[in-house]
Amino acid sequence: MTDLANSSVIMIEDDPVFGQALVQRLRLAGVTTHWAQTAEMGEALLRRHRPHLVLCDIRLPDGDGEALMVRLMPELGGVPVVVMTAFGGLDQAVRLLRAGADDYLAKPFPAQRVLDKLRAFAQEDRGTEDAEDLASVLDPPGWRSPPMLALQAELERVASAEATVLLTGESGVGKGVAARRLHALSGARAVAPFVVVDCAALPADTAAAEVILFGGDGAPGLVESAGAGTLFLDEVSDLPASLQARLLRLLEERRFLRIGAAEPVQTRARIVATTNADLPARVAAGTFRADLWFRLSGITLVLPPLRTRPGDLQDLARHFLRRFAKAERSFADDGMAAMLEHPWPGNVRELRNRVERAVLLADAPALAAQDLFPECANRAAPPSPAVADAPGEVATRAEPLSLAEARDAAERAHIRRVLARCGGRIGDAAGALGISRTTLWDRMRRLGVSVR
Numbered sequence: 001m002t003d004l005a006n007s008s009v010i011m012i013e014d015d016p017v018f019g020q021a022l023v024q025r026l027r028l029a030g031v032t033t034h035w036a037q038t039a040e041m042g043e044a045l046l047r048r049h050r051p052h053l054v055l056c057d058i059r060l061p062d063g064d065g066e067a068l069m070v071r072l073m074p075e076l077g078g079v080p081v082v083v084m085t086a087f088g089g090l091d092q093a094v095r096l097l098r099a100g101a102d103d104y105l106a107k108p109f110p111a112q113r114v115l116d117k118l119r120a121f122a123q124e125d126r127g128t129e130d131a132e133d134l135a136s137v138l139d140p141p142g143w144r145s146p147p148m149l150a151l152q153a154e155l156e157r158v159a160s161a162e163a164t165v166l167l168t169g170e171s172g173v174g175k176g177v178a179a180r181r182l183h184a185l186s187g188a189r190a191v192a193p194f195v196v197v198d199c200a201a202l203p204a205d206t207a208a209a210e211v212i213l214f215g216g217d218g219a220p221g222l223v224e225s226a227g228a229g230t231l232f233l234d235e236v237s238d239l240p241a242s243l244q245a246r247l248l249r250l251l252e253e254r255r256f257l258r259i260g261a262a263e264p265v266q267t268r269a270r271i272v273a274t275t276n277a278d279l280p281a282r283v284a285a286g287t288f289r290a291d292l293w294f295r296l297s298g299i300t301l302v303l304p305p306l307r308t309r310p311g312d313l314q315d316l317a318r319h320f321l322r323r324f325a326k327a328e329r330s331f332a333d334d335g336m337a338a339m340l341e342h343p344w345p346g347n348v349r350e351l352r353n354r355v356e357r358a359v360l361l362a363d364a365p366a367l368a369a370q371d372l373f374p375e376c377a378n379r380a381a382p383p384s385p386a387v388a389d390a391p392g393e394v395a396t397r398a399e400p401l402s403l404a405e406a407r408d409a410a411e412r413a414h415i416r417r418v419l420a421r422c423g424g425r426i427g428d429a430a431g432a433l434g435i436s437r438t439t440l441w442d443r444m445r446r447l448g449v450s451v452r
């Protein structure tokens, strides 16, 4: 991935001027950049996307970037985190490095430094799974059931048209994958860009959002960057009212105005939007424009929930197992039975996360129900294995653990398990844990874990 066209960054930065300049520069380099201006928005973005790099400012209007990162880093699965500090924030940056962040940049810094880091991290092969997911766009696993074959046929039918397509379905069901599949099927369009607009993450400030979408100050926006490709409006129901009007005009006239420009620009991009919200209900409630809904929903394709596709579930589970397991692993009979019974409220995303976690935590080669659904095992036989693994210190105490103690105990137990699985080899364990060797040593020292 030294070519940055397939890479993505989530940036959490509240300074509109610095943030916008950086976003534009990264996007010009072909990096898909999601920008959150608050800690809350950043957390929402990180729960939905696995970027190749997280850039996080330390001071945010609604909280502390340090606390946010310390809380989320364990869930990021090895995605590198680079902290941005203003003058005077060095102490916090150092604390974050100790807590597992990968690097820091002291502001102001040129955008090129971020691009260099992206390349360097990519060479360390610490990228995330989304790029691999893209590879499966040509033949998506778990698209064999009758409803998915019907969806595939519909995508093929509408692929070469220009018409706007709306993809609906529950969260995590694979709407993003379907949008990429549509793009890949669309002939000449497939070699043009596929540009993602994360509608939920556009800045609340309309002018700033308009610059990102339509461009300004001589720089193109996302609509223009899509060229003759696909403009993918993810979670379009989250588009603020002011931007709904601009989008409607774009759909009707196929033209837009760069901010501050006099001449409109024509777009040849095809628009594909997704939503997991009930848009007609939003229209009825007056929070989504009826005319925009009408324009968007001409061709609406619905992705069925995973619980209605048991055959696909098995295919997908095996796909994720192959992807996350380095050694030979399988599903135990009770593991597969439990998966077939589970209602999968988080759909394919939940399945992916459960298999990934089970591969890392389970000791036996065959993943059992308790590895895939540890919350059920814990309910049946408290205390949790993670806590019981930390002898004396916590398991025998009568009063409840503080959050920090519980986190340390779980982390300590997990590091011990992974180290044991890797035969005590620090490099392998760090790789499996998605952290650097230095970070692992540091954590082991702090948590009192030794290599036996």
Ligand SMILES: Nc1ncnc2c1ncn2[C@@H]1O[C@H](COP(=O)(O)OP(=O)(O)OP(=O)(O)O)[C@@H](O)[C@H]1O
Binding pocket: 048, 130, 133, 136, 140, 141, 142, 143, 169, 170, 171, 172, 173, 174, 175, 176, 177, 178, 274, 275, 276, 348, 349, 352
């Ligand atoms: N058929 C598939 N093969 C491999 N991975 C898949 C497949 N379908 C979905 N995924 C993975 O599941 C996760 C969720 O998929 P995706 O983002 O497309 O869902 P979504 O319906 O757009 O979710 P949301 O509405 O929450 O944005 C992603 O990591 C995606 O790569």
